[in-house]
Amino acid sequence: MSAIAKLRERIKEKGLLHTLQTLWNRYVYLHRELLWLGRDLVTPIAPHKLRPYTGLRLVTITQENAKAFTKYYGNRVKAMAQIASEGHTGHMYLDEEGDAIGFIWGSLSDYFDQHYYGCWFRVQPGEFFQFGGEMIPQYFGSALSVDAQYNIWGAMRDQGCDKVMDVCDARNIQAMKMHLRMDYQEQGRITHVYDLFGRFRFFRETYYSGSRLTELRKPAQSTATAAQA
Numbered sequence: 001m002s003a004i005a006k007l008r009e010r011i012k013e014k015g016l017l018h019t020l021q022t023l024w025n026r027y028v029y030l031h032r033e034l035l036w037l038g039r040d041l042v043t044p045i046a047p048h049k050l051r052p053y054t055g056l057r058l059v060t061i062t063q064e065n066a067k068a069f070t071k072y073y074g075n076r077v078k079a080m081a082q083i084a085s086e087g088h089t090g091h092m093y094l095d096e097e098g099d100a101i102g103f104i105w106g107s108l109s110d111y112f113d114q115h116y117y118g119c120w121f122r123v124q125p126g127e128f129f130q131f132g133g134e135m136i137p138q139y140f141g142s143a144l145s146v147d148a149q150y151n152i153w154g155a156m157r158d159q160g161c162d163k164v165m166d167v168c169d170a171r172n173i174q175a176m177k178m179h180l181r182m183d184y185q186e187q188g189r190i191t192h193v194y195d196l197f198g199r200f201r202f203f204r205e206t207y208y209s210g211s212r213l214t215e216l217r218k219p220a221q222s223t224a225t226a227a228q229a
Contacts, residue, residue: 030195034117034167035176035212037184038127041157041164045150046183050143058151061090061103068092071099072136079115083132089155091148093135102135104148106156106164117193119203121167128161145178167191176216186211 059065066081069092073080080103084090088107092100107129111121123129130152135144153164166184168175188209194202 025195027198028196032117032193032195033170034191034193035170036165036167036187036189036191037179038163038165038187039182039184041153041162043183045146046181048143048146048181050146051141053139053142053144055096056093056101056144059092059094061092061105065092068094068098068100069103071097072101073103076115083115089152089159090132091152091155093144093148102139102144102148104133104152105131106152106161107131108156108159108161117191118201119191119193121165121191123165126161127163127165128156128159130164130166146182149182170212173216176213180213180216186213 059068061080061084063081063084066077066084069077069080080090080092083105088105088111090103090105092103095101107121107123110123111129111131113119113121113131121129121131130149133145133148135142135148139145149164156164165187166179168179170176170190188207190206190208192204192206196202
């Protein structure tokens with residue numbers, strides 16, 4: 001299929017405005033805001049009603065077993081092995097066939113993300129940086145999103161950490177809601193990522209007071225917070 005034919009097909013599927021916005025973001029200008037979120041590793045996780053799952057096995061990611069990502073994450077096998085070689089702690093969840101259906105990473109020190117954002121994420125002593133949490137669509141809405149984080153927290157706590165730090169793209173509403181459900185707290189810090197003409201990338205940090213996530217909080221949470229105040 002030619003490039004023009006592909007463009008016509010995309011316009012038909014997504015609409016003209018959506019397609020133009022995508023092209024602008026990819027080839028001209030894209031600004032992403034990464035909000036810093038964190039929580040302690042002691043406070044219990046609030047009860048949830050997420051869908052249960054079965055048949056998965058937690059395995060620590062190594063250079064040798066990274067091939068388990070081939071089926072669902074084939075383009076990331078080398079990246080997973082490389083991250084493991086740097087000494088970061090990674091958990092993957094294998095299905096009954098031995099294929100990785102999800103993963104999550106933790107870094108004890110400052111982390112340079114050479115595979116996606118291309119910048120440093122700095123952490124303080126006692127903190128760890130959590131990154132790369134992902135699962136295949138079949139497990140969206142399942143308790144795996146909670147269990148995967150709880151398990152990596154335990155692994156990092158055993159290595160002397162007492163706080164997890166994370167960043168979340170401000171456009172990713174579902175991920176933001178998940179962080180709120182897990183009782184992450186805003187850190188008042190934003191890492192800005194700018195892409196120009198698909199070739200140049202720049203970064204800066206800003207700080208803010210108050211909350212950027214008020215509208216995403218459930219009414220019950222807002223009411224309870226007001227009552228406590």
